[in-house]
Amino acid sequence: MAAASSVAGPIGGASPRGRVAGAANKGQQTRQLIVDAALDLAETAGLEGLSIGSLAAHVGMSKSGVFAHFGSREELQISVLKEYDRRFTNEIFQPALAQARGLPRVRALFDNWMARASVEIRSGCIFIGGAVEFDDRPGAVRDVLVASVQAWLTALERAVRQAIDEGHLLPEAQPEQLVFEIHGLILALHYEARLLHKPAAVDRARKGFEDVLSRYVQPGRLR
Amino acid sequence: MAAASSVAGPIGGASPRGRVAGAANKGQQTRQLIVDAALDLAETAGLEGLSIGSLAAHVGMSKSGVFAHFGSREELQISVLKEYDRRFTNEIFQPALAQARGLPRVRALFDNWMARASVEIRSGCIFIGGAVEFDDRPGAVRDVLVASVQAWLTALERAVRQAIDEGHLLPEAQPEQLVFEIHGLILALHYEARLLHKPAAVDRARKGFEDVLSRYVQPGRLR
Numbered sequence: 001m002a003a004a005s006s007v008a009g010p011i012g013g014a015s016p017r018g019r020v021a022g023a024a025n026k027g028q029q030t031r032q033l034i035v036d037a038a039l040d041l042a043e044t045a046g047l048e049g050l051s052i053g054s055l056a057a058h059v060g061m062s063k064s065g066v067f068a069h070f071g072s073r074e075e076l077q078i079s080v081l082k083e084y085d086r087r088f089t090n091e092i093f094q095p096a097l098a099q100a101r102g103l104p105r106v107r108a109l110f111d112n113w114m115a116r117a118s119v120e121i122r123s124g125c126i127f128i129g130g131a132v133e134f135d136d137r138p139g140a141v142r143d144v145l146v147a148s149v150q151a152w153l154t155a156l157e158r159a160v161r162q163a164i165d166e167g168h169l170l171p172e173a174q175p176e177q178l179v180f181e182i183h184g185l186i187l188a189l190h191y192e193a194r195l196l197h198k199p200a201a202v203d204r205a206r207k208g209f210e211d212v213l214s215r216y217v218q219p220g221r222l223r
Numbered sequence: 224m225a226a227a228s229s230v231a232g233p234i235g236g237a238s239p240r241g242r243v244a245g246a247a248n249k250g251q252q253t254r255q256l257i258v259d260a261a262l263d264l265a266e267t268a269g270l271e272g273l274s275i276g277s278l279a280a281h282v283g284m285s286k287s288g289v290f291a292h293f294g295s296r297e298e299l300q301i302s303v304l305k306e307y308d309r310r311f312t313n314e315i316f317q318p319a320l321a322q323a324r325g326l327p328r329v330r331a332l333f334d335n336w337m338a339r340a341s342v343e344i345r346s347g348c349i350f351i352g353g354a355v356e357f358d359d360r361p362g363a364v365r366d367v368l369v370a371s372v373q374a375w376l377t378a379l380e381r382a383v384r385q386a387i388d389e390g391h392l393l394p395e396a397q398p399e400q401l402v403f404e405i406h407g408l409i410l411a412l413h414y415e416a417r418l419l420h421k422p423a424a425v426d427r428a429r430k431g432f433e434d435v436l437s438r439y440v441q442p443g444r445l446r
Contacts (some may be wrong), residue, residue, distance in 0.1 A: 046355070124359065131414055131417070131418040132347075132356075135347070136347065136417070142418075146419060153419075176427070177431070180431065181404075183411045183415070184406075184407030184409075184410055184431065185404070186407075187411055188403050188410055191351075191406070191410060195354040195365075196369060196372065208400070208407065211404070215438070
């Protein structure tokens with residue numbers, strides 16, 4: 001109880017316990033500010049482009065100040081990945097749960113993913129860039145990346161399976177196959193829009209999604 | 224004529240002209256040896272992971288020796304990209320031309336691409352890794368990368384268009400859309416096999432290709 005109330009305590013409270021809680025809160029706020037800045041940097045420079053030095057300059061702190069929050073570059077990279085994963089879940093996965101199970105939710109998950117991918121055409125995607133950086137580097141960063149991406153693909157597969165259970169998609173639809181093909185559309189969108197500067201890639205990804213669904217959707221049910 | 228015969232002359236010939244030609248040939252051989260080694264390195268470390276120093280150590284030459292062949296790291300990266308492009312064309316595009324225009328050639332192009340992608344699950348792909356490294360870095364390396372990838376996608380689109388002209392695919396097939404979807408399958412294969420270690424990704428990409436074709440293939444024609 002004491003621990004819980006001190007975590008919930010006001011910043012800069014008058015009691016000794018309040019002051020300790022305030023300092024802890026301040027530390028958390030600073031840490032979050034550093035992680036946010038690191039994520040900004042990583043979206044263009046990549047996780048491997050992150051350094052404590054450049055990050056310190058970016059947030060106007062000393063290197064030792066940043067180092068006090070992240071004991072190593074690897075810990076910083078993991079914190080950035082976890083922050084990206086948290087935002088990805090909040091923006092893409094969570095809002096889709098408001099839609100009915102089945103095809104409506106599958107569509108919402110794809111639409112939200114497309115919305116995020118469209119924004120990332122201007123910056124970059126940690127999950128895509130990180131895959132190239134870490135696919136053959138075993139270690140803690142790779143493990144966190146794999147766990148995040150796999151959790152997302154599994155959530156999509158579950159939504160597709162529910163759409164089969166609800167009778168919206170035909171029983172012969174294979175969730176892993178559909179999700180593989182949809183993942184490919186997002187990867188192609190990212191590649192063709194970012195490297196090849198093809199604005200039509202957004203429409204192609206949307207049409208590709210309809211094409212994938214059209215093979216397995218129950219006759220008469222389009223949405 | 225003199226220039227042509229000296230280029231075609233034997234290595235280490237006895238005449239003064241032959242010695243000059245031999246030296247030029249030796250220089251070309253050394254250059255090719257360095258490019259081959261650089262491509263090996265770049266497939267795992269990326270184009271940005273190439274340095275004249277590490278490459279010199281790899282081929283057992285001095286840095287200045289390597290530097291004599293490539294005036295800058297950028298020139299080295301471009302040479303690696305061009306070598307990769309040359310191999311890609313020789314292994315994937317050229318053999319497919321032996322197949323009849325239309326669906327047989329489209330299938331051969333995809334099969335050859337899959338064969339290459341399956342090998343690259345163990346190493347890495349310069350076109351995919353390079354896209355992440357250079358998508359927001361304007362310059363000569365990016366330009367060469369874009370030109371190579373775009374030439375390949377255009378060749379695929381041409382093959383799909385021929386398949387429509389031959390009556391193998393329905394007239395409503397859109398070559399750019401089909402190639403976008405097929406490109407996505409290769410990207411998903413690379414992502415899921417390399418990062419997520421899913422061996423089933425190879426079969427999923429093949430099934431995805433059949434799914435894409437099945438929407439547009441003329442009734443009664445499967446191959």
